[in-house]
Amino acid sequence: MHELSIAMSIVEIAEENARKESASVVTEIELEVGTLSGVVMEALETAMDSAIKGTMMENAVIKYKMIAGKAQCAECGTVFDTDTAFDPCPECGSPFSDIVQGKELTVKKLIVE
Numbered sequence: 001m002h003e004l005s006i007a008m009s010i011v012e013i014a015e016e017n018a019r020k021e022s023a024s025v026v027t028e029i030e031l032e033v034g035t036l037s038g039v040v041m042e043a044l045e046t047a048m049d050s051a052i053k054g055t056m057m058e059n060a061v062i063k064y065k066m067i068a069g070k071a072q073c074a075e076c077g078t079v080f081d082t083d084t085a086f087d088p089c090p091e092c093g094s095p096f097s098d099i100v101q102g103k104e105l106t107v108k109k110l111i112v113e
């Protein structure tokens with residue numbers, strides 16, 4: 001399961017950082033998830049719940065911040081919102097664009113004790 005391996009690596013990153021600060025408990029973590037990251041939100045939440053069991057993150061508050069998808073037209077440079085990465089440019093109709101935002105899947109904030 002894709003989301004479970006993502007969740008486990010998030011826990012790994014969190015624990016690594018907590019250890020670096022000589023902390024023993026992760027109290028809060030904030031994740032940024034882009035709508036174009038390919039992650040199914042519900043699946044990630046479920047995966048996180050099971051991945052944190054028995055770890056330093058077991059009782060941590062997990063916050064999810066969604067990052068909207070944005071693309072830039074390769075023809076005219078217009079930046080527009082997209083949830084699929086395959087939308088044509090709303091200005092010139094060009095099907096060619098680059099994703100400039102929305103692929104994020106990062107640990108934004110980590111509070112340890």
Ligand SMILES: [Zn+2]
Nearest residue numbers: 073076089092
């Ligand atoms: Zn365009």
